[in-house]
Amino acid sequence: MSSLVTARNVSKSFGNVRAVDNVSFDIEKGKIMGLFGPNGAGKTTLLKAVLGLTDCDGSLSVLGLDPFKQRKELMKNICFIADVAVLPGWIKVSQLLDFMESTHPNFSRPRAEDLLSRTKVRKDAKVRELSKGMVTQLHLSIITAIDAKLLVLDEPTLGLDIIFRKEFYSNLLNDYFDGERTILITTHQVEEIENLMTDIMFINDGRILLDSSMEALPQTFTELTTSGENADRARQLGPLWERDVFGKKVMTFEGVDPNKLEGLGEPHTPSVADLFVAKVKGAAA
Amino acid sequence: MITHQLALVRREIWEHRSLYITPAVVGLIMILTLFTAFVFASGYQEIVDLGIVGAQSLAGDLERRAALLAVLVGNTAPFMFAGAILTIFYSLDCLYAERKNKSILFWRSLPITDAETVISKLLTNLIAIPVIAFVVIVITHLVILAMISVFVSIQGGSSMFLIWKSAPLLDVWVGMFLVTILLPVWFSPLIGWFLFVSGWTKRSPLLMAFLPLMLVPTLEYWVLRTHLIWDAIQSRFDQLPLFKGIDPETLFNERELVASADAISLLAYVDIGSFLASPQMWAGVVVCGLFVTAAIYVRRYRDES
Numbered sequence: 355m356s357s358l359v360t361a362r363n364v365s366k367s368f369g370n371v372r373a374v375d376n377v378s379f380d381i382e383k384g385k386i387m388g389l390f391g392p393n394g395a396g397k398t399t400l401l402k403a404v405l406g407l408t409d410c411d412g413s414l415s416v417l418g419l420d421p422f423k424q425r426k427e428l429m430k431n432i433c434f435i436a437d438v439a440v441l442p443g444w445i446k447v448s449q450l451l452d453f454m455e456s457t458h459p460n461f462s463r464p465r466a467e468d469l470l471s472r473t474k475v476r477k478d479a480k481v482r483e484l485s486k487g488m489v490t491q492l493h494l495s496i497i498t499a500i501d502a503k504l505l506v507l508d509e510p511t512l513g514l515d516i517i518f519r520k521e522f523y524s525n526l527l528n529d530y531f532d533g534e535r536t537i538l539i540t541t542h543q544v545e546e547i548e549n550l551m552t553d554i555m556f557i558n559d560g561r562i563l564l565d566s567s568m569e570a571l572p573q574t575f576t577e578l579t580t581s582g583e584n585a586d587r588a589r590q591l592g593p594l595w596e597r598d599v600f601g602k603k604v605m606t607f608e609g610v611d612p613n614k615l616e617g618l619g620e621p622h623t624p625s626v627a628d629l630f631v632a633k634v635k636g637a638a639a
Numbered sequence: 640m641i642t643h644q645l646a647l648v649r650r651e652i653w654e655h656r657s658l659y660i661t662p663a664v665v666g667l668i669m670i671l672t673l674f675t676a677f678v679f680a681s682g683y684q685e686i687v688d689l690g691i692v693g694a695q696s697l698a699g700d701l702e703r704r705a706a707l708l709a710v711l712v713g714n715t716a717p718f719m720f721a722g723a724i725l726t727i728f729y730s731l732d733c734l735y736a737e738r739k740n741k742s743i744l745f746w747r748s749l750p751i752t753d754a755e756t757v758i759s760k761l762l763t764n765l766i767a768i769p770v771i772a773f774v775v776i777v778i779t780h781l782v783i784l785a786m787i788s789v790f791v792s793i794q795g796g797s798s799m800f801l802i803w804k805s806a807p808l809l810d811v812w813v814g815m816f817l818v819t820i821l822l823p824v825w826f827s828p829l830i831g832w833f834l835f836v837s838g839w840t841k842r843s844p845l846l847m848a849f850l851p852l853m854l855v856p857t858l859e860y861w862v863l864r865t866h867l868i869w870d871a872i873q874s875r876f877d878q879l880p881l882f883k884g885i886d887p888e889t890l891f892n893e894r895e896l897v898a899s900a901d902a903i904s905l906l907a908y909v910d911i912g913s914f915l916a917s918p919q920m921w922a923g924v925v926v927c928g929l930f931v932t933a934a935i936y937v938r939r940y941r942d943e944s
Contacts, residue, residue: 407744407747426751426752428750430750434748440745441745442654442737442745443740445650453649456642457750
């Protein structure tokens with residue numbers, strides 16, 4: 355497998371704050387990598403470094419390029435949608451298509467028009483006249499029409515209602531993702547992309563807490579619902595985190611042999627959201 | 640590179656529609672004013688009739704040429720004024736608005752460098768604004784001359800003879816084109832400064848652009864007791880090396896017009912040679928380059944979100 359993104363000891367400080375602290379990871383081709391972290395964890399800074407929008411220490415290579423120094427070259431093969439990268443309100447949809455066509459070498463106008471024809475976005479409308487959901491549809495259509503190797507999504511569905519959110523991800527999978535392309539995505543709505551991701555990464559205080567494939571999660575992490583004496587025994591196995599649910603104890607274990615948990619309660623695989631909380635709280639404890 | 644620049648400048652015109660609406664409105668106002676004047680003047684048919692007859696029989700070719708030259712050149716003054724205002728407001732807005740409406744990250748997600756983007760905004764100032772203004776000036780000239788022709792014809796004069804043959808159109812247009820293109824080059828250090836402020840300031844670009852133009856020279860005078868910066872700013876406004884001085888003696892003898900046809904010309908007073916040879920002009924271009932470089936640097940390295 356070839357690695358699209360290679361980060362080795364990447365750091366970025368703002369004054370005394372280390373937003374990204376000595377981070378190393380790889381993203382391989384054809385993966386959908388979910389990146390999660392609490393607010394202020396360094397997600398956005400890391401994404402910006404990957405996109406060449408900010409410089410950083412350490413070695414970072416994206417598609418074999420130095421993202422900060424070779425941003426123009428990189429942007430031919432990378433797209434991103436971020437809730438902070440807003441389409442300008444004054445532009446007409448047709449003008450946007452014209453502009454993309456004349457500046458982006460990998461943009462296919464027929465493809466974009468085809469994708470847009472499935473939405474309610476009119477070509478003579480200005481972006482400011484569209485609803486937030488339609489603007490996101492427009493943005494995704496444009497991005498999907500770019501033959502890019504890596505798509506970076508930073509909170510792409512923030513502020514959208516559930517229908518647009520579902521549609522966004524189904525379009526993303528059906529129209530954009532073809533197994534050749536790679537996606538790096540962050541969102542707070544973890545549940546919505548849980549079944550979509552192939553790989554997962556947690557980040558907190560600028561450090562990586564977890565970097566795993568989704569397939570490997572059940573082998574590493576077990577969640578146990580238990581109570582009473584069993585709970586005390588289970589606690590001795592060193593759970594990452596423990597919480598109360600309807601009078602029962604729910605414990606999250608990392609790297610504990612499932613056989614040891616046998617008979618102590620109901621074991622199951624934790625959801626990504628619970629795992630995230632367990633890792634973040636567990637690391638803080 | 641060139642196709643990128645064309646697309647980028649076109650985008651600037653899409654975004655800032657005032658770049659063509661403003662000169663169009665100025666042209667329209669001048670045309671309507673003239674129209675009103677004609678409607679008003681037609682109430683005094685006899686007097687005007689006499690004037691036309693007088694012009695036809697008494698005034699010579701040169702007088703008519705001089706009068707029309709004055710009309711055509713005089714007409715462009717409001718466009719120059721509007722162009723200057725447009726340049727100031729456009730320059731101050733173009734790198735500020737994209738940060739304010741957060742579209743900057745979208746633009747930066749495309750394979751276009753920050754240098755290309757900032758240069759396109761400079762080119763909009765140096766080329767797009769002057770060329771649009773020039774085209775509107777030409778159209779306004781043609782409409783105004785057509786209206787005068789109709790008026791002259793109604794009064795019984797020969798418009799072909801009195802107006803179209805006498806108007807030094809080509810001379811005025813070539814001269815005007817040179818002036819509209821070269822004026823922004825002369826003022827380019829200010830344009831560069833405005834672009835830099837636009838890309839750098841977090842609020843009120845207008846204030847941030849003009850306040851230092853007052854404060855820095857004042858500070859210089861307090862501290863150093865010199866006024867070099869103020870002189871440099873002032874010289875932009877009173878030492879434009881684009882026109883030859885006009886000696887009235889070569890045009891008039893007592894009250895008679897004695898100039899030759901060659902002298903009744905805008906082009907004859909546009910002095911490209913001294914413009915290109917002016918160290919001040921080139922120094923200004925260098926200052927503009929420095930400010931534009933700073934604007935590129937700020938757009939590339941500053942991380943605001």
